[in-house]
Structure formats: structure tokens, C-alpha cells
């Protein structure tokens with residue numbers, strides 16, 4: 001950051017009318033900040049060096065000096081009352097969300113940081129100087145996350161292409177700022193070739209928004225895997241997996257759980273280097289000092305059973321489960337456990353991995369463990385399901401998808417597995433083909449285009465895998481944190497929208513293995529249950545993994561009716577294969593037996609702080625929910641339904657209710673639910689693309 005400091009200090013933020021030449025006093029402040037930062041880093045290094053993991057509590061102690069912790073304590077103990085923190089809040093309240101001493105806070109403001117940031121999350125920015133907006137030239141949008149919009153940009157100081165992630169949060173809400181700041185602190189703790197590097201932060205004293213500056217990555221794994229023209233070879237799959245596990249190994253060794261490993265968060269550059277990105281849900285853990293964590297993390301399809309069952313005492317194994325799902329996906333050409341609700345997800349898991357043993361339930365002891373015992377005994381069939389894969393791959397999938405988290409091993413042991421030492425060996429990243437830019441967002445746009453493109457589209461500006469470089473935008477840091485949009489509407493048409501439409505017609509995806517009422521389900525109904533019908537409190541699936549290669553293409557099958565899996569792993573070609581689906585779901589012979597919850601899932605209800613968030617969300621017409629807020633108990637289920645996805649009354653039947661109702665009612669209810677979800681998805685898309693804003 002030294003260079004950032006010198007770069008920024010020299011430039012005036014004339015765009016915001018804030019002439020901020022650093023005075024000698026601010027220079028002194030900066031120098032002081034650097035000293036404190038290096039001191040604190042030294043202390044943190046000490047912790048790492050000793051224990052190889054970050055102890056959340058120690059780290060807090062190491063990052064905040066005595067004076068600071070004193071001031072924190074006194075503020076916490078206002079009026080002499082000791083504020084009792086929720087367990088999860090206590091977790092969140094350590095790294096990245098601590099304050100710095102008042103004096104340092106003042107110095108940070110002088111250095112250009114806004115007060116709303118330095119006053120509540122000074123640690124996250126300690127030792128850094130904010131970059132100025134006018135030192136970047138912003139191009140088009142390259143990613144849309146639940147919590148962010150990502151743009152391609154050029155750093156005018158060195159002409160380097162970077163990615164700017166504009167994070168969504170409420171700068172008036174200290175908790176919201178703290179959640180956002182945790183991502184920054186986590187990123188600053190990590191330094192590895194397979195972990196995305198945070199290069200700086202853009203904001204100013206008067207700004208209410210914040211951009212994270214990252215190295216630019218051309219692709220993400222979901223985008224590459226779902227590109228119809230890209231076939232991964234087995235050495236390539238091994239190469240990506242090796243990099244993913246190496247990055248994870250680093251995170252875990254530094255006490256960081258990612259908690260959202262999925263293809264769209266695995267970015268790949270033109271040299272074949274894979275980097276783990278999106279640490280928005282990451283948290284610090286200390287295996288020696290366990291504190292309860294929220295189970296409401298990890299995108300549904302990649303979420304391990306213990307989290308679905310409500311575990312709050314978990315560790316690195318959650319990331320390893322997600323890694324197992326990705327490995328399976330890379331061989332199968334589609335997500336291996338695409339559940340639509342938590343209950344269905346769990347059921348799919350048990351059908352693949354077998355019913356858990358008594359010992360498992362005993363050890364788990366979560367609130368839901370008695371509720372979700374499958375009435376049926378399922379035998380483990382991972383090996384059978386993946387029998388077309390090379391045996392070393394099957395064994396690694398089996399290990400990573402162990403129901404018992406302790407049997408999943410670690411990233412280190414996975415890296416030592418036979419999968420990486422058996423032929424064909426992982427290839428060198430530099431030997432991988434160079435692909436045209438491809439991201440999950442492209443997949444979404446293709447899909448969007450195919451929906452709108454059936455009318456024969458007029459303009460055909462959008463090129464899949466070769467995004468249009470738009471005119472550089474004047475980059476002005478907004479004073480409001482509401483989304484600014486670079487519309488991609490104009491570029492939605494595909495050169496061959498018709499044939500694309502065939503590939504991306506969501507109605508072609510059968511709702512196989514549907515848990516709720518497979519026998520009574522009509523074909524029509526199956527069609528209605530497309531992948532937008534995820535659980536409502538979940539991140540919307542249209543911004544999650546977009547079913548790579550799923551129903552995009554009906555490829556041929558081998559004579560035996562099985563997907564061809566060879567050393568040439570044919571992701572898109574395998575997609576949509578009936579045989580592959582059948583073998584995975586095991587639904588052909590056996591109708592899925594619904595789990596019998598004895599009661600609806602009890603979701604922790606707390607309205608703490610939900611009001612302000614609700615107001616904020618309403619203000620921005622946001623259709624998204626931030627699990628980081630759920631984590632803090634800020635949202636009740638009902639809040640989520642009502643605020644995030646529209647009111648559906650007081651029922652929380654989408655969680656587990658359908659399993660308890662008669663099928664007639666269910667038919668209607670699910671149709672209605674799907675209709676609403678479709679409607680909200682559509683509105684969310686319109687909102688994102690700016691159409692709603694224009695319309696209003």
C-alpha cells in the first residue's frame with residue numbers, strides 16, 4: 001500500500017470539489033498510520049507464526065492497542081450496563097470491525113477516509129490511504145453479485161486493467177459497514193497466488209460508497225464450464241482443482257473460512273491461474289477457541305449437510321464439501337446437487353451420500369437433527385454415481401462429500417491425494433488454452449437474451465465470450481450508495497438467438513428428483529419448477545450458480561446410455577444428459593420419498609435492527625438479501641420473505657411447509673410461489689438493469 005499512499009497523496013480530488021493536498025500534518029498522520037499498521041501486522045504475523053491460524057480473539061487484541069480496546073469496552077459499557085452480544089455478533093465483532101483509537105480515527109479522516117468507515121471499522125483500513133476515483137477510468141460492468149456490482153477499469157497511474165467492486169451496504173448503519181469491512185480485513189490477511197488480491201480501496205471523505213480494487217480476472221469457472229465451445233481436459237480439471245485447494249489451504253491456514261465456494265467465485269485469468277474470490281461471507285475461525293457461527297452461509301447447492309441441519313460449530317470442512325461439489329460438477333457437466341429448498345437439498349445429499357449413521361446424529365446435536373432424519377434408509381452411492389469418472393477422482397469426491405465433516409480431511413490432505421499424483425497429471429496453468437472473456441454474467445445474459453431473443457431481436461450487440469468494450473465512463477464516486485448502472489440492455493441480442501434459445505430455455509430443465517410430490521407432478525408443473533424457485537431467503541439463484549451446462553444442450557450419449565466421461569472432460573456436452581441425471585438422482589427406479597419433518601423448520605427470529613435495513617432496502621427497491629445480515633440475526637424469516645422477495649403473508653411454508661400440506665394445495669401453492677418468484681426475479685433483473693428506475 002505504500003505505493004497507493006504515494007499515488008493518492010499526490011492527486012487532488014477535484015471531482016468532488018475536495019481539494020485535499022496532504023498537509024505536513026496529514027503526512028505525519030500517514031506516517032504514523034503506517035507505523036501502527038506495521039506494528040499490528042507484526043503482531044498478527046506473530047500469531048500466525050506461532051499457531052498457524054488466526055485466533056480471532058488474539059487477533060483482535062493484536063490489532064487494537066490497549067487504549068483502543070479500552071475505548072471499545074467503555075463504549076460497549078455505556079451507562080454501566082454490559083451489552084450482551086449475540087454469539088454470532090461476537091464473532092463478527094472481532095476482526096475487521098474494531099475501532100481504532102480516536103486519534104488514529106482522526107488521522108484516517110485526514111488521510112481521506114470517510115468518517116462512517118473510520119469510526120466503526122478503522123482496523124480494516126488501517127495503514128491504507130484511499131484511492132481517488134479520478135485515478136481510474138471505468139469501463140463496463142463485468143459482474144453482478146448479490147452484494148455488489150463489478151466493473152472493469154483502468155488504473156490511470158500505471159495503465160493496469162483492474163476490477164472495481166462496488167459493494168452494497170448502508171453507510172448509515174454501523175452493522176452494515178462492519179459486515180462490509182470484514183471482507184476487507186479478510187482479504188488483507190490473505191496473500192497467495194490462488195486468492196484474489198485486494199489492491200486498494202476507492203472512496204473519499206465525502207463519499208458514501210466504496211469500491212474495492214482487485215486485479216482483473218477474465219473468466220470465472222462457471223462461465224468457462226458453461227460455455228458450449230469449451231471442453232475441459234482432465235489435466236485441466238486437475239489443474240483448476242489443485243489451484244482451488246492450494247488457495248483454500250492458504251485461507252484455512254490463516255484461519256479464514258470462505259463459506260461461499262462455488263464456480264462463479266473462482267476467477268481464472270488468461271494465464272490459467274485460478275483465484276478464489278468473493279470473501280463477503282468469509283469469517284475468521286480459531287480451532288482452539290470455538291465460537292458459534294451462523295449456519296446460513298454457502299450457496300444452497302454447495303452447502304454441506306451440517307449447515308443445512310443448523311450446525312453452528314463447524315470448520316474448514318464446509319469449504320471442502322463445496323469443493324467436492326465442484327469436482328463432481330466438473331466431471332458431470334452440471335451441478336450435482338441442485339436442490340430447490342433446504343429440505344430438498346438435504347434429501348438429495350442423503351440420496352447420494354447415504355443416510356447418516358446414528359453416530360452422526362448424536363454428534364451433530366443441532367436443533368434440526370431430529371426433524372430431518374430420512375424415514376428411508378439410503379445407501380451411499382457416490383462411487384456408483386461417479387463410476388464413469390477415473391477412480392482417483394471418484395475417491396476424492398467420496399472423501400470430500402463425506403457426511404461426517406471430520407472425514408472430509410483438509411485441503412492439505414486433498415492436495416496429497418492420488419487424484420493429483422495419478423496420470424494424467426495436472427497440467428501447467430500456462431499451457432491452458434486462452435479463452436475469450438467468459439463469466440457467469442455472460443451465461444446469464446445469454447439466457448436473458450434467449451428469453452427475449454425469441455422475437456427475433458433487432459440489435460445484436462452482445463457477443464458471448466467476447467464482451468463489447470464500451471466507451472469508458474466518466475468515473476464519479478457517487479455520494480449515494482445506491483447502484484449506478486451501466487446498462488447492458490443494449491447488448492442483449494445474440495448473433496444466433498434462436499439456436500441459443502434452445503440451449504437456454506429454462507423449461508427444458510426437468511425438475512428431476514423433486515422431493516415434494518414426484519408422483520403427482522404433471523409435466524407442466526415440472527416445467528414451472530425451474531431453477532428460479534429456490535428458497536426465498538436464499539441468495540437468488542439467478543445471481544448464484546447458473547446451472548452451468550444445465551439443459552443448454554442435448555448432447556449425444558454413448559451406446560450404453562451413459563455420459564461419456566473420459567480424460568477429455570466434456571462439460572457442456574455432458575450437460576442435460578438424461579442418463580447422467582438419472583444416475584445422479586437415482587430417480588428412475590425409485591420415487592423420492594419425502595423427508596418427514598415433524599415440525600416446520602424453526603428459524604431463529606430476531607427483529608434486531610431489521611427495521612433500519614428494511615427501510616434501507618425499500619428505499620433502494622432492492623430485491624436481494626444479505627446473509628451477512630442474517631448472520632447477525634437481523635432478519636427473521638418473515639422479514640426476508642417480505643423485504644427480500646415480497647410479501648407472501650405470514651406463512652413460511654416455502655421452507656418446509658409444502659411437505660406438510662396436501663398435494664392439491666401444494667400444486668396451487670407452488671404454482672403461486674413460482675409465479676411470484678418469477679415476478680420478483682423479473683423485477684430484480686429490471687431493477688438491476690435500470691429499467692425499473694426509468695419506469696418509476
Ligand SMILES: Nc1ncnc2c1ncn2[C@@H]1O[C@H](COP(=O)(O)OP(=O)(O)OP(=O)(O)O)[C@@H](O)[C@H]1O
Pocket residue numbers: 142143144145146147148149150163165196214215216217218220260264265267277278279280439440441539543544
Ligand atoms: N477481480 C475480478 N475480476 C474480474 N471479475 C470479477 C472480479 N471480482 C469479481 N468479478 C465478477 O463479479 C462477480 C461478482 O463479484 P463477487 O462474487 O465478488 O460479488 P458478490 O456480490 O459477493 O457476489 P455473490 O452474489 O456471488 O456472492 C463475480 O462472479 C465475477 O464474475
